[in-house]
Every structure is written in C-alpha cells, then in structure tokens.
Amino acid sequence: MVIMGEVKAICVSKKKGVVKTEIKQAKVREDWGIEEDAHAGHWHRQVSILPYEQIEAFKKNDVEIVNGIFGENLIISGIEDLINQSLIVGRRIQIGEVLLEVTQIGKDCHDHCEIYKRVGQCIMPKVGIFTRVIKGGTIEVGDEAHLLPFENNTPFTAAVITMSDKGSKGEREDQSGPAIVEILEKAGYNIVETMILPDEQSALQKTLIRLADQRQVSLIVTTGGTGFSKRDVTPEATLAVATRNAPGIAEAIRAGSMKITPRAMLSREASVIRNNTLIVNLPGSPKAVRESLDMVIDQLDHGLNILLGRDGECARK
Structure with missing residues (x-):
C-alpha cells in the first residue's frame, strides 16, 4: 500500500452543476457516496476527486478559486501522477476505513453549468477522477490517502x-x-x-x-x-x-x-x-x-x- 498524499478538502452540494460547500468531515456510504451530496447514488460516479496540485496551478490564471468550485468532492495532494497512467480505472484508494474504486477519468463538460459561467473553464473534464464506494466510513480533512496495488485477477x-x-x-x-x-x-x-x-x-x-x-x-x-x-x-x-x-x-x-x-x-x-x-x-x-x-x-x-x-x-x- 503506497501513501499517495493527503485529503486537503471535502466538499458537498445538494444540487449538481453548482459550486460545492467545504466541510471538515464526511460520512461515506457504501455503493452510494457522501451523505447529503447530490452526486451520491447507485451509479459509477459517486465520489469525485481533483488533484490539489492542479487546483493550485489553476490559481495562476488570476481566477478567484475556492474549494469545491469545480464540483469536486475531494481534493487530494499527491495524486497528480495517477491521472497520467494508462491504466487507472479499477485502481483502489484507501482513506482511513473508506475504500474507493476509480471508475472514470475526466468527463464531458457541461458548458452552461454554474461552474462554467463563474470560472469560464473547468479542469474536471480533463483531470477529474471519479470513483464508487466499495466500503463506507468517515473521511476527515488531513487523512492520508493510500493507493492499493492493482490486482491482475480483476475481471475484464x-x-x-x-x-x-x-x-x-x-x-x-x-x-x-x-x-x-x-x-x-x-x-x-x-x-x-x-x-x-x-x-x-x-x-x-x-x-x-x-x-x-x-x-x-x-x-x-x-x-x-x-x-x-x-x-x-x-x-x-x-x-x-x-x-x-x-x-x-x-x-x-x-x-x-x-x-x-x-x-x-x-x-x-x-x-x-x-x-x-x-x-x-x-x-x-x-x-x-x-x-x-x-x-x-x-x-x-x-x-x-x-x-x-x-x-x-x-x-x-
């Protein structure tokens, strides 16, 4: 198990396509997502993650940035290299007792969502990491994030x-x-x-x-x-x-x-x-x-x- 980095922020919202609100602790439900977050549900994009380094780089564009502005649930440091790997989907990330499995990298952008109108561009379509919850629990700001070894016997x-x-x-x-x-x-x-x-x-x-x-x-x-x-x-x-x-x-x-x-x-x-x-x-x-x-x-x-x-x-x- 490799230490990737640290949870820098946790964000939730009651509606999709809007800026999320920062919280210090979140309850995560198995096969659902973060409680009271609009993106939770029985689908493959239950919890979204953005690399902390990408957000810091975006701040150089002289755009006012707050955590959650891209609609992300978690901001984690040390995972920037993960998005450049050819095979990411299927990898698992352990945060305390919570186990997340990567299901998608990037997404189609909704040009007219509140985030796009406010910022003018979005990094989620390119570097967003989407996961489903394999095991629930509690996540807190400051928790370590661990990358688990890829299992070759994972079904195609x-x-x-x-x-x-x-x-x-x-x-x-x-x-x-x-x-x-x-x-x-x-x-x-x-x-x-x-x-x-x-x-x-x-x-x-x-x-x-x-x-x-x-x-x-x-x-x-x-x-x-x-x-x-x-x-x-x-x-x-x-x-x-x-x-x-x-x-x-x-x-x-x-x-x-x-x-x-x-x-x-x-x-x-x-x-x-x-x-x-x-x-x-x-x-x-x-x-x-x-x-x-x-x-x-x-x-x-x-x-x-x-x-x-x-x-x-x-x-x-």
Missing part, C-alpha cells in the same frame, strides 16, 4: 452498444445486445454499460472514445450497422477511433460465418484497438451475434491479457 470490463435507428426510438426490441451481455457475463466479464444508439457515425465515435478513454473499458462490443445500407456506418466509426488495427478477430468471424452462409462475405465488421480497449463489431441479428461470439470468445481473454500487460506474448512453442 465490457460495454455493449446496439446500433439501430428503430431500436433507439423504442420501435424495435433489442435482442442482440442482451444476447451479447449474457455471453460475456457467462465468460466472466463485468458489464459496465449497455446502450442503444441510432445509426449515426459521430454519435458512435463519441461514445467509443468516452468508453475507451474515460471509463477505460477492456472490451467494447457493438452489434448492428455493419451491412451495405448507407446508414450502416459502424465499421467507419470504429476505424476512425482506432489507434491500432486488430483485423484478425473480424476476419475469423467472417471466415467462420462463411461456413454457415455465403452472405457472410457481405458483412463489414471491423475489430480494432483504441489505447487499452479492444473494440469488436458484430452483426445485427441475435442468431449471428451468438454464432460470431462463439467463434472468438475463448481467445479474447488472452488478447486482452496481452493488451493490458497481464500476460506474455502469443507465440506458441
């Missing part, structure tokens, strides 16, 4: 995105997304988000970037939008956000699907890597989704272990 996280114009409007039941969730959960993945998006490239690109960069999801699986229709833009969005190509997964799915139907040659799925996230496109039908995942699911774990530095190389002896 996954997000599932269904691309469907009709599904996003509630005009069609999504059966493919739930089928993917069922298979991934059975394989041991922790599903952190599921959603249905319209067939729009910009919306999908933005979501893929958020899930990969902010939530640092291990695996993103999409379904739909891979055919020849002009609205089928899932592969284009996927390739646009890639930092590296990983074509073998999509090629294996097409090759296996050709044994089932020759129309598999018309499927345009892509598979890529964005930083530390693997993104895999699947077809739109529930039957094709199950068939496709069955072809590759056993190999994804090894690929992710290599990608995340948990395992050695793929060479066979």
Whole structure:
C-alpha cells in the first residue's frame, strides 16, 4: 500500500452543476457516496476527486478559486501522477476505513453549468477522477490517502452498444445486445454499460472514445450497422477511433460465418484497438451475434491479457 498524499478538502452540494460547500468531515456510504451530496447514488460516479496540485496551478490564471468550485468532492495532494497512467480505472484508494474504486477519468463538460459561467473553464473534464464506494466510513480533512496495488485477477470490463435507428426510438426490441451481455457475463466479464444508439457515425465515435478513454473499458462490443445500407456506418466509426488495427478477430468471424452462409462475405465488421480497449463489431441479428461470439470468445481473454500487460506474448512453442 503506497501513501499517495493527503485529503486537503471535502466538499458537498445538494444540487449538481453548482459550486460545492467545504466541510471538515464526511460520512461515506457504501455503493452510494457522501451523505447529503447530490452526486451520491447507485451509479459509477459517486465520489469525485481533483488533484490539489492542479487546483493550485489553476490559481495562476488570476481566477478567484475556492474549494469545491469545480464540483469536486475531494481534493487530494499527491495524486497528480495517477491521472497520467494508462491504466487507472479499477485502481483502489484507501482513506482511513473508506475504500474507493476509480471508475472514470475526466468527463464531458457541461458548458452552461454554474461552474462554467463563474470560472469560464473547468479542469474536471480533463483531470477529474471519479470513483464508487466499495466500503463506507468517515473521511476527515488531513487523512492520508493510500493507493492499493492493482490486482491482475480483476475481471475484464465490457460495454455493449446496439446500433439501430428503430431500436433507439423504442420501435424495435433489442435482442442482440442482451444476447451479447449474457455471453460475456457467462465468460466472466463485468458489464459496465449497455446502450442503444441510432445509426449515426459521430454519435458512435463519441461514445467509443468516452468508453475507451474515460471509463477505460477492456472490451467494447457493438452489434448492428455493419451491412451495405448507407446508414450502416459502424465499421467507419470504429476505424476512425482506432489507434491500432486488430483485423484478425473480424476476419475469423467472417471466415467462420462463411461456413454457415455465403452472405457472410457481405458483412463489414471491423475489430480494432483504441489505447487499452479492444473494440469488436458484430452483426445485427441475435442468431449471428451468438454464432460470431462463439467463434472468438475463448481467445479474447488472452488478447486482452496481452493488451493490458497481464500476460506474455502469443507465440506458441
């Protein structure tokens, strides 16, 4: 257990999007957050943290700064280097008896919130650290913050995105997304988000970037939008956000699907890597989704272990 730094301030508010009020002590509830704070609840951003050093640097802009002005819950010294690490989500921070798990780095900025109007800019979207409460207790100003060792046996996280114009409007039941969730959960993945998006490239690109960069999801699986229709833009969005190509997964799915139907040659799925996230496109039908995942699911774990530095190389002896 490594001492990162010290709790410099604790802040709460009864409303989101406003400057928080500084307090000396806070009661923290498991899987909820800080009592009487507006951001508490059953979600993944229960307690927010800002590095003390970042706030001190911001003061050089000749802007009047008070603790809580960025909507942060905790200001902690000594954690600035943490936000520059490639793998942060999943790390745990111990403050006294309270145990927090990092779930997201940064967030989308609300340009018209009270904070933005008052300050003119915000550091939370870039350097904010968001956590969920694993164990509750009391936090006081001056408490030490400890960074716990990362556990390599932590389950991989996954997000599932269904691309469907009709599904996003509630005009069609999504059966493919739930089928993917069922298979991934059975394989041991922790599903952190599921959603249905319209067939729009910009919306999908933005979501893929958020899930990969902010939530640092291990695996993103999409379904739909891979055919020849002009609205089928899932592969284009996927390739646009890639930092590296990983074509073998999509090629294996097409090759296996050709044994089932020759129309598999018309499927345009892509598979890529964005930083530390693997993104895999699947077809739109529930039957094709199950068939496709069955072809590759056993190999994804090894690929992710290599990608995340948990395992050695793929060479066979």
